[in-house]
Amino acid sequence: MFFYVWADWRFLVLLVTSTLVNFYLGLKIHETEEDRKRSIYLYLGVIFNVGLLLYFKYFNFFYQGFFELLNFFGVESSYNSLTILLPLGISFFTFQTLGYLIDVFNEEVEPTKDFLDFSVFVAFFPKILSGPIERAAGFIPQIQEKRVLTYNVFVDGLRQILWGLFAKIVVAENCAAIANPIFNDYQDKPGSVLLLGTFFYAIQLYADFSGYSNMAIGISKLFGIQLMRNFATPFFSTNISDFWRKWHISLTTWMLDYVFTPLSFILRRHQKKGLIFSIVITFVLVGFWHGANWTFVAYGLLHGIYFIPLVYKGKMNSSEIVAKGKQIPSLKELSKMIALFILIMLTDVFFRANSVSHALDYLKRIFSFSIVDVPNTILNTTTLVTIVLIFFFVFIEWINRERKHDFEINSYNIFIRWGSYILIFLLLLFFGRSAETFIYFQF
Known part of the structure; x- marks a missing residue:
C-alpha cells in the first residue's frame, strides 16, 4: 500500500474500501446457509x-456514447467529459476479488478469516x-503457511528478473523507438515501413508485458511466493x-472460467453456433477489458472471429508444444x-491505434502498392541492431519453450549460465533504454 500511495494517495481509499467490502462479502x-x-x-x-x-474506467465511454446516440437521432446535445482518474491496476485487483x-x-x-x-x-x-490475476486457491495458502526460502528458488527468481529486465528495457524499448514514430x-510513409512498424510493435507489446510478468514472478519468488505463469512463448x-492458452494466461483463464464456461453451458443446445457466440462474446469482453475504446472492442471481436474455423474443424482443444523434443520445427x-x-x-494495429478509423487507414496504407518499396527511412544501424536483439530474444525463448519459464537455464553448466548472465548484463548496459512505464499500467 505504501507503493500504491506513492503513485497517488487518493487511490488508497478505493483500494482499502474494495478490500474491506470483498473480505466482508466473502x-x-x-456463513449464510440460505441459497437466496x-x-x-x-x-x-x-x-x-x-x-x-x-465508473472509473468506462463512465466517459458510455457517457460520450449516449450523447452521440442522441445526436444521431437528431437531438442536438453537447457534453463535457468528466475528469476521472483511473486507479492503478484496477482491472487486475477487481477481477481478482x-x-x-x-x-x-x-x-x-x-x-480467509484473516484480514x-x-x-x-x-x-x-x-x-x-499489471498482474498476473491470481486465484485465491493458489495464492492465499502460500501466505498462510510458513515459507522456506531455498537457494535454488531465490536464484531462479533473480534469473527471471534479469530476463524480464532484458525483455523490457532492451527489446521492448528499442522496438518502441522504431514503432512509435x-x-x-x-x-506519408510507404506500406513497407508501416508493415515493419506493426512488426516492431507486436514484439514491443509482447516483450513489454511478458517482461513485467517475469519480473513480478521473479520478485515474488524472493519472498517465497509463486505467482502463476502469465506467458508461455505464445508466438510459437x-x-x-x-496462442490464447499462452498469451496473458491469467486473464484468459479468468475469462474462460467465469464468462465462457457458464455462457457456453447456457447456449449448449445451439451446439457450434452457441459455442461460437460464447467465444466471440468472451473475446469482445477480453478486448473491452483493456480500455474504453472501440479499438479494443474491434481487437477482441477479431480474435473471437479467428476461432470460428477451429470450431468447425473440431480443433479447439489441440494444444501441443511446437517441435516438442526437437531443435527445429518442421516446415x-x-x-x-x-x-x-x-x-x-496486423490485428495489433487496432490495439495500438487511437481510433478504429485510424487503424483501418493504417492497414489500408500497408496494403497499397508501396508495400514493395524499399523502407529506406528506417534502414539504419538502430533498426539492424534491434533486429539482432530480437533474434537473440526469440532464440533464448525457443530453446526454453518446454521449460517453466523463458530463462530457466539452471540445468546448463556453470560456464553457459554465467556467460548468459554476463552477456545479458552487457546488453542491458549498452543497449538498454530508459522507460517511464509499462504498456499494461494503463489497464
Whole structure:
C-alpha cells in the first residue's frame, strides 16, 4: 500500500474500501446457509466490483456514447467529459476479488478469516499494477503457511528478473523507438515501413508485458511466493486457440472460467453456433477489458472471429508444444507459426491505434502498392541492431519453450549460465533504454 500511495494517495481509499467490502462479502457468502441470501451477497459483490470498473474506467465511454446516440437521432446535445482518474491496476485487483467471491459462492475455496491475509492477496505489490490475476486457491495458502526460502528458488527468481529486465528495457524499448514514430506519423510513409512498424510493435507489446510478468514472478519468488505463469512463448503457436492458452494466461483463464464456461453451458443446445457466440462474446469482453475504446472492442471481436474455423474443424482443444523434443520445427509448423504471427501482428494495429478509423487507414496504407518499396527511412544501424536483439530474444525463448519459464537455464553448466548472465548484463548496459512505464499500467 505504501507503493500504491506513492503513485497517488487518493487511490488508497478505493483500494482499502474494495478490500474491506470483498473480505466482508466473502465471509457472509460462506456463513449464510440460505441459497437466496447467499446469491444476494454474491450479486452485491458483482455490482460493487463491476460498478467500480464501469465508473472509473468506462463512465466517459458510455457517457460520450449516449450523447452521440442522441445526436444521431437528431437531438442536438453537447457534453463535457468528466475528469476521472483511473486507479492503478484496477482491472487486475477487481477481477481478482470478483473471482474470489464467485469461487467462495461455488464452494471452490473457503474464504480467509484473516484480514491481513486477504489484504496481501489483493495488494501484493509485485502483481497489483499489471498482474498476473491470481486465484485465491493458489495464492492465499502460500501466505498462510510458513515459507522456506531455498537457494535454488531465490536464484531462479533473480534469473527471471534479469530476463524480464532484458525483455523490457532492451527489446521492448528499442522496438518502441522504431514503432512509435511510425504510428504517430504514418500518413506519408510507404506500406513497407508501416508493415515493419506493426512488426516492431507486436514484439514491443509482447516483450513489454511478458517482461513485467517475469519480473513480478521473479520478485515474488524472493519472498517465497509463486505467482502463476502469465506467458508461455505464445508466438510459437500454430493456431489462435493455442496462442490464447499462452498469451496473458491469467486473464484468459479468468475469462474462460467465469464468462465462457457458464455462457457456453447456457447456449449448449445451439451446439457450434452457441459455442461460437460464447467465444466471440468472451473475446469482445477480453478486448473491452483493456480500455474504453472501440479499438479494443474491434481487437477482441477479431480474435473471437479467428476461432470460428477451429470450431468447425473440431480443433479447439489441440494444444501441443511446437517441435516438442526437437531443435527445429518442421516446415509445416514453421509456416503455421509465421502465418499466425502475421495475423496477430496486423490485428495489433487496432490495439495500438487511437481510433478504429485510424487503424483501418493504417492497414489500408500497408496494403497499397508501396508495400514493395524499399523502407529506406528506417534502414539504419538502430533498426539492424534491434533486429539482432530480437533474434537473440526469440532464440533464448525457443530453446526454453518446454521449460517453466523463458530463462530457466539452471540445468546448463556453470560456464553457459554465467556467460548468459554476463552477456545479458552487457546488453542491458549498452543497449538498454530508459522507460517511464509499462504498456499494461494503463489497464
